[in-house]
Amino acid sequence: MSDRNKIFGRDNIIRAFWALIVAIIGFFGGQAYQRMYGPQKIVIDAQATKAEPIYVKIQDIDDRHTSETMKSEIKGIREEINKIKIYSNYLGDNNQSINRKWPSKYGLPSNVKGYYASSIIGITEASCVDSKLQSGKPIIVSFILRDKDVITKATPMIVEVMKAISKNEVLQVYSGAYELKHGKNNIFIDAQLQSGTYELRYGYYLLDELNKEYPHFYSKQCSFYVSK
Numbered sequence: 202m203s204d205r206n207k208i209f210g211r212d213n214i215i216r217a218f219w220a221l222i223v224a225i226i227g228f229f230g231g232q233a234y235q236r237m238y239g240p241q242k243i244v245i246d247a248q249a250t251k252a253e254p255i256y257v258k259i260q261d262i263d264d265r266h267t268s269e270t271m272k273s274e275i276k277g278i279r280e281e282i283n284k285i286k287i288y289s290n291y292l293g294d295n296n297q298s299i300n301r302k303w304p305s306k307y308g309l310p311s312n313v314k315g316y317y318a319s320s321i322i323g324i325t326e327a328s329c330v331d332s333k334l335q336s337g338k339p340i341i342v343s344f345i346l347r348d349k350d351v352i353t354k355a356t357p358m359i360v361e362v363m364k365a366i367s368k369n370e371v372l373q374v375y376s377g378a379y380e381l382k383h384g385k386n387n388i389f390i391d392a393q394l395q396s397g398t399y400e401l402r403y404g405y406y407l408l409d410e411l412n413k414e415y416p417h418f419y420s421k422q423c424s425f426y427v428s429k
Contacts, residue, residue, distance in 0.1 A: 298385075298387055299387055299388075299389050300358070300379040300380050300381075300382060300386050300387060300388050300389075301379065301380045302377060302378070302379055302380075303357050303377070303378035303379060303380065306378075307356065307357055307359065307378035309356075309406070309411065310411050310412075312411075312412065312413075312414060313411060313413075313414065313415075313416060314414045314415060315414070315415050316406070316415055316416055316417065316418040317415055317416070317417050317418065318417075318418055318420060318422070319417040319418065319419050319420070320419065320420075320421075321404050321419045321420055321421045322348075322351075322419050323346060323347060323348030323350075323351040323419075324344045324345065324346055324347065324348075324351075325344070325345045325347055326343070326344055326345045327344040327421045328342060328343045328344060329342075329401065329421065329423035329425075330342065330401055330423060330425045331425065332424070332425050332426065333425065333426050333427075333428060334394075334425055334426070334427050334428070335427070335428060335429075336393075336394060336395065336396055336427050336428065336429050337393065339389055339390060339391045340362070340389075340390040340391075340392065340401065341387065341388070341389055341390075342360065342387075342388040342390070342401070342403055343385070343386065343387050343388075344386050344421075345384060345385055345386070346381060346382065346383050346384060346386055349383045351381065351405070352381050352382075352383065354407055354408060354409070355381065355405040355406065355407055355408065355419075356378070356405045356406045356407075356408065356411075357378040357379055357380060357381060357405065358378065358379045358380070358381050358386070358388065358403060358404070358405055359376070359377075359378050359403065359404060359405060359406075359418075360375070360376070360377050360378075360379065360388060360390060360401070360402070360403040361373060361375065361376050361401070361402045361403070362374050362375035362376075362390070362392060362394070362399055362400070362401055363399060363400045363402070364394075364395075364397055364398070364399050365397065365398040365399065365400065371400060374392065374394065374399075375390065375392040375394075377390065381405070388403070394427045395427065396427050396428055396429050397426070397427055398424065398425075398426050398427075399424065399425055399426070399427060400422060400423070400424050401422065401423055401424075401425065402418075402420050402421070402422040403420060403421060404418050404419045404420025404421060405418075405419055405420075406418055406419070407419070
């Protein structure tokens with residue numbers, strides 16, 4: 202057998218040497234580019250399924266050398282990846298990260314005729330849906346419950362979705378109640394929405410205020426548009 206066909210033949214060693222040189226140049230070139238321009242933007246053009254979940258890891262960076270614009274972009278990427286993670290867990294029936302839906306329809310006392318909309322309390326980092334959603338895509342609402350007392354003092358988290366019919370008229374197309382957990386909460390709403398403009402409102406009532414005709418609804422509201 203000639204040297205040309207041996208594993209440690211001259212030609213094989215030369216090819217391996219140049220492959221190593223290219224890899225080293227590529228590695229240090231990427232490091233230099235990242236130091237100059239920051240981390241490259243991540244685009245995830247896929248959707249998790251039961252068979253093929255998506256795993257993404259973002260390496261922590263030194264904030265001292267990162268611009269405010271880049272920090273904002275990285276925060277946005279983390280939020281998008283978190284949505285994918287939540288969706289993947291939902292498909293895999295991993296209820297540890299998804300708030301359980303209330304086992305039966307939650308109804309307010311008959312004396313309640315309406316409510317006063319008030320800012321949500323005891324909760325931080327309350328997210329809203331994207332301003333534009335595609336029809337068929339799930340709605341994911343995330344927030345952090347800081348005040349443990351809210352769990353025993355409040356109703357479940359109530360979520361309502363209303364479709365705008367006209368300038369002064371809306372139609373409720375979804376209503377659901379979900380458990381509240383101390384810390385991170387993720388509410389997954391798999392409602393089939395047609396194209397149009399919608400309002401999303403989520404929040405809770407305090408139990409000791411439900412004896413009033415118009416209790417406070419401690420909530421967050423946002424608008425979004427669903428396209429085909």
